[in-house]
Amino acid sequence: KDFQTRMLAKKQATLLVIVATCLLFGQLAAASSSINQSPFSTRRILGSDSDSNTTNYPNASNVDISSASMDSELVDIMWCGDDLQTILILSAKGTVYQTTDQAKNWNKLRETFQRSGKKEATDDENVGDVTQLLQSPVDSKLIIFLGSAGINWITEDCGKTIKAINSGKNIKEFQFHPYEKTWVLASAYTTCDDFTDEPCKIYKELYISKDLGVNWTFLADYVIQFAWAAQEGFLTWYVPSDRVVIAHLLEKKGHQKLNGWSESAEIAYSDDNFKTKTVVLERGNKFLITADYFFGVQADDEDTQNVRLYVGSSQAKNYKLEPIALPVKKTKKNKKKKAGELHEHSYTILDTSEGQVFLHINHEGERSKYGNIYISDSTGKRFSMSVHNNVRSLNGQCDFEKVAGLEGIYLVNTYDSQMIAKLKDDFSGDEIIPTSSQSSKPTGNSKAFHTSGSNSRDKDKRYRELDQYKTTKISFDKGGIWETLKPPKKNVHGDTIECDKDDGCALHLHSISETKFGPFYSTDNSLGIVLGVGNVGKYLSNKEDEVNTYLSRNGGLTWFEVLQGSHIYEVGDHGAIIVAAPDQEATTSIYYTWNEGLTWDTLEISKKPIQVTNIIIEPTNTAEHFIIYGRTASTAKDNGKEPKGVIISIDFASLHERLCRNPQNPDAENSDYEKWSPNGAISANCLMGHQTTYIRRKREAQCFNAEQYEGWFSYTNCECTEEDWECDIGYERKGEGPCEPISDEPVSFEPPEDCDGEYYYVTKGYRKVAGNTCEGGVDHAPTKLPCPGKGITKSRILVLIVLGVVVAAIFFFSSKGNSNKAKKFASTLGEKARATTNSSFNKLGFKKMGEGQGPDSLHDEDEDADGKFKFDSHDEPAQHLDNKNLLDLVQGKKMAGRSGLESAQKNIPMISKPGQGDSGRELMDM
Numbered sequence: 001k002d003f004q005t006r007m008l009a010k011k012q013a014t015l016l017v018i019v020a021t022c023l024l025f026g027q028l029a030a031a032s033s034s035i036n037q038s039p040f041s042t043r044r045i046l047g048s049d050s051d052s053n054t055t056n057y058p059n060a061s062n063v064d065i066s067s068a069s070m071d072s073e074l075v076d077i078m079w080c081g082d083d084l085q086t087i088l089i090l091s092a093k094g095t096v097y098q099t100t101d102q103a104k105n106w107n108k109l110r111e112t113f114q115r116s117g118k119k120e121a122t123d124d125e126n127v128g129d130v131t132q133l134l135q136s137p138v139d140s141k142l143i144i145f146l147g148s149a150g151i152n153w154i155t156e157d158c159g160k161t162i163k164a165i166n167s168g169k170n171i172k173e174f175q176f177h178p179y180e181k182t183w184v185l186a187s188a189y190t191t192c193d194d195f196t197d198e199p200c201k202i203y204k205e206l207y208i209s210k211d212l213g214v215n216w217t218f219l220a221d222y223v224i225q226f227a228w229a230a231q232e233g234f235l236t237w238y239v240p241s242d243r244v245v246i247a248h249l250l251e252k253k254g255h256q257k258l259n260g261w262s263e264s265a266e267i268a269y270s271d272d273n274f275k276t277k278t279v280v281l282e283r284g285n286k287f288l289i290t291a292d293y294f295f296g297v298q299a300d301d302e303d304t305q306n307v308r309l310y311v312g313s314s315q316a317k318n319y320k321l322e323p324i325a326l327p328v329k330k331t332k333k334n335k336k337k338k339a340g341e342l343h344e345h346s347y348t349i350l351d352t353s354e355g356q357v358f359l360h361i362n363h364e365g366e367r368s369k370y371g372n373i374y375i376s377d378s379t380g381k382r383f384s385m386s387v388h389n390n391v392r393s394l395n396g397q398c399d400f401e402k403v404a405g406l407e408g409i410y411l412v413n414t415y416d417s418q419m420i421a422k423l424k425d426d427f428s429g430d431e432i433i434p435t436s437s438q439s440s441k442p443t444g445n446s447k448a449f450h451t452s453g454s455n456s457r458d459k460d461k462r463y464r465e466l467d468q469y470k471t472t473k474i475s476f477d478k479g480g481i482w483e484t485l486k487p488p489k490k491n492v493h494g495d496t497i498e499c500d501k502d503d504g505c506a507l508h509l510h511s512i513s514e515t516k517f518g519p520f521y522s523t524d525n526s527l528g529i530v531l532g533v534g535n536v537g538k539y540l541s542n543k544e545d546e547v548n549t550y551l552s553r554n555g556g557l558t559w560f561e562v563l564q565g566s567h568i569y570e571v572g573d574h575g576a577i578i579v580a581a582p583d584q585e586a587t588t589s590i591y592y593t594w595n596e597g598l599t600w601d602t603l604e605i606s607k608k609p610i611q612v613t614n615i616i617i618e619p620t621n622t623a624e625h626f627i628i629y630g631r632t633a634s635t636a637k638d639n640g641k642e643p644k645g646v647i648i649s650i651d652f653a654s655l656h657e658r659l660c661r662n663p664q665n666p667d668a669e670n671s672d673y674e675k676w677s678p679n680g681a682i683s684a685n686c687l688m689g690h691q692t693t694y695i696r697r698k699r700e701a702q703c704f705n706a707e708q709y710e711g712w713f714s715y716t717n718c719e720c721t722e723e724d725w726e727c728d729i730g731y732e733r734k735g736e737g738p739c740e741p742i743s744d745e746p747v748s749f750e751p752p753e754d755c756d757g758e759y760y761y762v763t764k765g766y767r768k769v770a771g772n773t774c775e776g777g778v779d780h781a782p783t784k785l786p787c788p789g790k791g792i793t794k795s796r797i798l799v800l801i802v803l804g805v806v807v808a809a810i811f812f813f814s815s816k817g818n819s820n821k822a823k824k825f826a827s828t829l830g831e832k833a834r835a836t837t838n839s840s841f842n843k844l845g846f847k848k849m850g851e852g853q854g855p856d857s858l859h860d861e862d863e864d865a866d867g868k869f870k871f872d873s874h875d876e877p878a879q880h881l882d883n884k885n886l887l888d889l890v891q892g893k894k895m896a897g898r899s900g901l902e903s904a905q906k907n908i909p910m911i912s913k914p915g916q917g918d919s920g921r922e923l924m925d926m
Contacts (some may be wrong), residue, residue: 001775063655065605066104070645071095074629077616078133080158082143084618088143088159088629091645096128096145098159102625103649112162112272117151120166127151134174138181144174144213154212165213169205178232180241184214185219185226202254206246208273218297219274222256224285229269231291233312238315247271247280247285261285261299261307269319276584280319281310289314290352293380296321305366306343309359311380324359325382326374327730327742348392352380352398354407354478355770360390360398368395370415370468371382375479375726385732385742386479386912387712389415391470391513399470405524406678407688407771408478408557413511413540416469423462470540472508474556476680476687478769480726481736483681485509487536487552488561497561499536507550507559508541509534517547518568518583523621526575527694528555528678529596535564544584551578551597553699555678555687563598572624576660576697576705577652579626586633590615592652593703603650610646624652624704653704660703663695666713672701675713686718689774720777724769728782731765739765739780756789833898 072092080086089097096109117127136142147155150170155162169188186207192200200327204223207216220226229243249256251264268277268282280286281296285307288295295315300306310321313385336451339521343363350358350373357376360370374383375392391399391413399413439727473482484506487499499505509532510517520532535541549563553575567580578597586609591600605628612630617623628650631643662671677685677693685691692711697705727739734740741747751760766780 007764031779036310057346063603064653065603065648066101067095067606067646067648068106068922069632070097070647072642072643073613073631074647076133077627077629078135078143079140079618079704080135080143084623085486086158088133090130091630092132094131094148096130096133097870100158101626103647103652106647107159109159109162113145113153113164116162116164120164122166125149125151133173134176136175136176136181137178142181143283144176144184146171146174152213155531164393164690167207167213167216168348169207172204172591173226175226175228175751177231177241180210181226183210183242184208184213185228185244186213186216187226199254201254203252206244208244208478215222217273219244219270220246220248222252224248224265225287227287227289229289229314231289234368238317240271240275240317242727243269243271244274245287246288259300261297261305262303263299265299267296278318281321284310288349290349291315292663293357294321294351295347295349300344304343305345307346308344309347309361311357322381324376324380325729326385327385327732328359331458346396348396348399350396350872351402353402353411356380356478356481357383358386358400360409361394362392362396368392369394369463370420371398373398373400373412373479377729377767378648382729384727384729386475386480386726386769387414387473389417389420391415391511393513398510399513399522401511401522403530403555404522404764405527406733406771407692408476408680409555409678409687410475410479411472411511411520411530411556411847412475412482413470413472413508413513414687415466416471416539418652419466419469423466426462467542468539470541471506471538474536476555476557476682477723477726478688478771480769481681481733485556485738488559491561492548499538504538505536506538507534507536508539509550510540510547514542517566521569521571522913523571525621527696528676529571529575529578530556531569531571549580551821551897553596557679560597562593563600567591568612568615570617570626571621572617572626572652574622574697574705576703577624579628581615581628582610586611590628590650594657598698598699606646606649607646611643625798626650626652657702657704660697660701660705666695672698672703674698680723682723683718683721686721687723688769689720689772690715690717698797716774717773720768720774720779721777724765724772725778726769726772728763728765728767729764741765749783751785751787757787759784760787761785 001584070089070091072095075092076090076532079090080088085100085102087099087103091097096113098109099105100107106730113130114127121127126149128147128151130145130153131148132146134144135147136144139156141158142156143154143158145155147153149170150166152165152167152171152174153162167186167188169186170184170191171188173187177185179465186209187204188207189204190202203221203222206219206223207225208219209216224247226244228248229239229245230241245267245270247265247267249262249265260287263283265283265285266279267287268279269282270277280294281298283299284296285299286297292314294312294316296310298308298310300308309324311324312319312321345365345368346362348360348362348371350360352358355378357380359374359376360371361374362371364371369392371387371392373386375386376383383481401411403409403411440884472485474485475482484501485508487497487505487507489497491497497697509520517533518531520530522530524711532550533547534550535547537546541547544566547566548561549565549567549569550559551562552559563580565582566584568583569578569580571578575596577592577594579590579592580600581587588606589602589604590608590612591602593600610630611633612628614630615626617626626649628648630646632646634641634643660672662668663673665671666673666675673695674697675693676696678687679685679689679691680687692715695713697703725739729731730743731739731741741874747762749762761782761784763782764780768774768781860913
C-alpha cells in the first residue's frame with residue numbers, strides 16, 4: 001500500500017513537471033512570436049554607437065526588404081560616391097545615419113560627431129547637432145555638415161572619416177564653388193559678444209575660404225544674398241572663377257533690416273575679395289544666376305513694396321542688366337501702362353531649360369495665392385502673357401511643372417478666372433488680398449488676418465474659398481496654348497467615367513503649392529510617364545475620399561486611373577517598375593507594377609502600420625532599389641510618445657526578372673520594345689515642330705529594362721501648325737483661341753523713327769516658339785518691310801550690278817554687229833535679272849502679307865514703342881544654345897541626376913522679398 005502510494009505521488013509529480021514544462025515552452029513560444037511580429041528586430045545596427053533596429057524580411061515574392069528605425073523622422077537624404085552604395089540621412093533630431101550597402105544596414109554616427117566636435121570646442125562649448133547636409137558639386141564624396149552651435153563637420157570619403165571645424169562663427173549659409181573643390185563661401189551673423197566697446201549690432205557677414213574652411217577671409221557685411229558668379233557648366237573664360245556676387249545694404253548702421261524690399265541696397269560683384277567692387281544694379285535686393293541668365297530685382301518703391309525685374313547674360317565679363325518688357329496696354333487716356341495696372345511684388349523663375357524663361361509674377365501682394373505666368377523670347381527680356389491666375393503658396397512655390405525628358409510640355413494649376421473676377425467685382429476694387437498684422441519681432445512674421453468688420457471677415461472667407469476652384473491645364477507648345485487634361489475613359493474597376501467637356505469636366509491634379517497630396521511627377525529617364533493625384537470633375541478636390549492616382553504614358557496627352565485613393569509614388573528602371581504607397585493613412589503594405597499600372601502586386605513591408613512620407617530612388621531613376629521613409633503610426637498605447645523615424649529598403653532586383661529582349665527590332669512581335677513619338681493635341685506624332693522617335697519598353701512587357709536599350713531613334717521636321725506659334729508681346733489668347741491684342745489701338749505699319757537698317761518687322765501677333773523647327777504649313781511670321789529712303793542698300797547694289805552687266809553685254813554685242821545674238825542674250829539675261837530683282841525686292845519686304853519667315857525673336861534694343869522692330873543686315877534671328885548642350889557635345893550625354901528629397905517634389909528658384917525664406921529668420925533664435 002505504501003509502495004502504491006509512493007508510485008502514485010511520483011506519477012503526480014511527473015505529471016506536474018510535464019505540465020509546468022509545457023507551460024514554460026508555451027510562454028517562450030509566445031514571447032518568440034511577439035518578437036517576430038515586431039516591425040523591427042533587436043539586431044543591432046553596425047557601429048559601436050548604434051541604437052537603431054534593423055530587420056530583413058523574407059517575402060513570398062522574393063523581394064529583399066530591410067527596415068530600420070531612427071530616433072526621429074528623416075529630413076534629408078543623400079547618395080554619396082560614384083557607385084551610389086553609400087547613403088547618408090539626417091533625422092529631425094540632428095542625428096546622421098550612414099549605410100554602405102544600399103540601406104540594408106545603418107550606422108548611427110551621433111557619437112562620432114560629438115567626439116570630434118568636442119575636440120574643436122572651446123571650454124565647455126556646446127557642440128550642437130547637425131542641421132544640414134551639403135554635397136560638393138565637384139566631388140560627390142565631399143560633404144559638409146552644418147551645425148547648430150558653431151561647430152561644423154566635413155568628410156571627404158562619404159562619412160568613413162569625419163573632421164570637426166570650429167570657425168569661431170555660427171555659420172548659417174554655406175556654398176561650394178561649382179568647379180573649385182576647396183573653395184567655399186559662408187555667412188554668419190554677428191552677436192552682441194562681438195561688440196565690447198560699442199552698441200550691439202546684428203548683421204550678416206560674408207566670408208570666403210579656399211582650403212575647405214581651415215582659413216577664412218572677410219568679404220562684406222550687411223549682406224542680403226551671395227553667390228559664386230560661375231555656375232555648373234560655365235566655360236571659365238567667360239567669368240572669372242573667383243568672382244563673387246552679393247546683394248547688400250548700403251546703410252551699415254544698427255541691426256540689419258531683415259524683411260522688405262529696400263531702396264538703400266545694391267547688387268555688386270568683385271573679382272578680388274571685394275578690395276574693389278562693380279555695381280550691377282542700384283537698389284538691387286535679390287538676384288538669381290542660371291546657366292544663361294542673370295536676374296536682379298530692384299526696389300521700385302519701398303513704401304508700396306513694388307519692384308522691377310532686370311535680366312542680362314550670366315556669361316559675361318561685365319554684366320549689363322536691362323528691365324524686362326511686359327505686355328503693355330495702351331488706351332486713349334493712358335498711352336502706355338502695365339496691363340491691368342498690375343504691380344510687381346515678387347518673382348519665381350519657373351524654368352529656363354529650353355532657351356526661354358517662364359516667369360511667375362506676384363502682382364497682388366505678400367499674401368497672394370496666385371500670380372500670372374509670362375514667357376520670354378530667347379533673349380529672356382521680352383515677355384508675353386502665358387497663363388493667368390497660376391496657383392502659388394505663400395512662400396512662392398508655384399503649381400508649374402515641366403514634363404521631364406520631353407520638349408515643350410508643361411502642366412499648371414490655375415484658379416478659375418471667373419471666380420477671381422467675381423471676387424474683385426464684389427469688393428468693388430477693394431484690395432482682395434487679406435492684410436496681415438506684423439509681429440513685434442524684427443522678422444515681421446505674420447500673426448493673423450485683420451478681421452475687423454463683417455466685410456473684412458467675408459473677404460477673408462471668400463479668399464480662402466478660392467481653393468475650391470482650381471483647374472489643371474497642359475501645354476504642348478511651351479505655354480502658347482493651354483488646355484484641360486483629358487479624363488480617363490474608365491476607372492480602376494473598368495467602369496465608364498462620365499465626363500462632358502462642354503460642362504467643364506476634366507481631369508485635375510494636385511501640385512507643390514500644397515503638401516497634403518503628391519504632386520504631378522515625371523523623370524528624365526522614364527520618357528512619357530507622368531504620375532499625379534487628383535480627380536475628374538469641374539474643379540480639383542481637396543477631399544481624401546474624392547481623389548485617385550493617375551498615370552499618363554504619353555507625356556500627359558491621355559491618362560489612366562491606376563489606383564483608387566491618394567498615393568505617393570516613384571519610378572525605377574526607366575519606367576519598367578513603379579512603386580506606390582498610401583499617403584493619407586498608415587499602412588503595412590505598398591504596391592508595385594511592372595506594366596505601368598495595368599496590374600499591381602501588393603508587398604508587405606511592416607507588421608505594424610507606418611505613415612509613409614515619401615518613396616525615393618537613386619538619382620538616375622534607372623535602378624530597381626527603392627527607399628521608403630516615414631514614421632511609426634501613433635496609437636493609444638503610445639501615451640503621447642514622439643514617433644520614431646522609419647526607413648525601408650526594397651530591392652526588386654532579387655526577383656530576377658528576365659532581360660528585355662530584341663531591342664534592335666522595336667514593334668516586332670518577339671521584341672519587348674516599341675517605337676514612340678511624343679505629340680501635342682493638334683499635331684500627330686509631332687512636338688516642337690519635329691517628330692522624334694524613341695525606343696522604349698512595351699507596357700505589357702514584364703522584364704528588366706537594361707539602361708542602354710532606351711533612347712532616341714530618329715528625328716524629322718514637321719509642317720507648322722497653330723501649336724508651333726505663341727503670342728507675341730502685347731497679345732494673348734483667350735482660352736484656346738487666336739492671339740488677340742491687349743490694346744484697343746490698331747496695328748501701325750509705319751516704320752520706326754530709327755529705321756536706319758534695311759528692314760523692319762510688323763508683328764501679326766505671333767512669334768514662333770523658340771527652339772521650334774517646323775517648316776511650311778501655318779505661317780504667322782511678322783510682316784517684313786523695307787526702311788524707306790535710306791539710300792543704296794546691299795540688295796539695291798546687287799540689282800544695279802545686274803542691270804549694269806545687262807547694259808554692257810548689249811553694248812558689246814551691238815558693237816560687233818551681232819544684233820540677233822544681242823537680242824537673244826538680252827532677253828535671257830533680262831529674265832534672270834528680273835528674277836534676281838524680284839528676289840532682291842522680296843528680301844526688302846515687298847511680299848504678300850504673311851509670306852516669309854521673320855526672326856523668331858528680336859533683341860530688346862530693336863523694339864520701338866509701337867511694337868515694330870528695326871532689322872539690320874548684320875542681325876540674325878536670336879538663337880539660344882544652352883551651354884549644358886555644349887558640355888554634352890564635349891563630354892558626352894550624362895544621365896539626369898537628382899539628390900535628396902527631390903522625388904515627387906522640388907524646390908523652384910524664387911526671388912522673394914528679403915526676409916522670406918532666408919536664414920535671417922533665425923536671427924531671433926541666436
